[in-house]
Amino acid sequence: MALATPTLRTARLELRPFTDADTGPLFALQSNADVLRYWDAPPWTDLSRAERFLAACRQMADDGTGIRLAVDRDGTFVGWCALTRWSPDHRSASLTYCLEQSAWGHGFATEAVSALLSWAFGTLDLNRVQAETDTRNLASVRVLEKLGFLREGTLREDCIVNGEVSDSFVFGLLRRDWAFPPRNR
Numbered sequence: 310m311a312l313a314t315p316t317l318r319t320a321r322l323e324l325r326p327f328t329d330a331d332t333g334p335l336f337a338l339q340s341n342a343d344v345l346r347y348w349d350a351p352p353w354t355d356l357s358r359a360e361r362f363l364a365a366c367r368q369m370a371d372d373g374t375g376i377r378l379a380v381d382r383d384g385t386f387v388g389w390c391a392l393t394r395w396s397p398d399h400r401s402a403s404l405t406y407c408l409e410q411s412a413w414g415h416g417f418a419t420e421a422v423s424a425l426l427s428w429a430f431g432t433l434d435l436n437r438v439q440a441e442t443d444t445r446n447l448a449s450v451r452v453l454e455k456l457g458f459l460r461e462g463t464l465r466e467d468c469i470v471n472g473e474v475s476d477s478f479v480f481g482l483l484r485r486d487w488a489f490p491p492r493n494r
């Protein structure tokens with residue numbers, strides 16, 4: 310069953326469906342080695358990779374398996390966040406997010422993901438959201454903690470990117486944990 314991709318507004322951001330106009334900014338983001346320092350895949354080197362990502366967004370919505378939302382600040386693309394692997398049976402999904410370096414340190418990731426989670430717990434009736442992050446990615450760990458995720462374990466040697474082996478933390482957020490707003494953390 311198809312899943313309509315929403316447009317969500319927060320105090321400072323707009324989360325919206327991707328369009329073809331995002332191809333360039335998305336490629337710039339995902340080809341930046343500093344941004345992708347702790348990503349589970351190498352930076353993109355070919356613009357076609359961004360086109361495939363956008364096609365996958367549309368396919369995901371058509372198949373009803375998840376949503377990816379572009380994040381705008383004052384009308385300019387600053388990154389994206391996503392809930393994928395949505396399982397209506399298990400009422401669970403996986404969270405991912407990525408912002409441009411110039412947008413870091415202003416609470417934007419927490420603000421964007423908070424809106425996405427509010428929508429998802431309400432609209433998709435989720436019970437659990439899972440996120441995995443490189444154990445060295447302290448900013449991402451902090452974002453998850455602020456949102457109320459609990460660290461549930463470590464996946465040892467989970468990723469090998471360009472020969473570099475890394476561990477990942479598994480974080481989980483249950484519906485009942487979401488009752489507490491992030492500003493209280």
Ligand SMILES: CC(C)(COP(=O)(O)OP(=O)(O)OC[C@H]1O[C@@H](n2cnc3c(N)ncnc32)[C@H](O)[C@@H]1OP(=O)(O)O)[C@@H](O)C(=O)NCCC(=O)NCCS
Binds near residue numbers: 348407417418442446
């Ligand atoms: C991780 C990421 C999304 C954070 O975005 P952001 O908008 O800066 O996040 P926020 O401002 O909402 O929160 C970041 C928190 O981490 C803290 N932080 C940042 N760097 C830190 C560090 N090196 N050590 C400890 N805490 C750190 C900030 O102080 C802030 O916490 P606070 O509000 O308690 O002060 C952003 O760095 C990013 O897109 N990175 C690249 C992609 C990525 O790694 N995505 C995660 C994959 S799972």
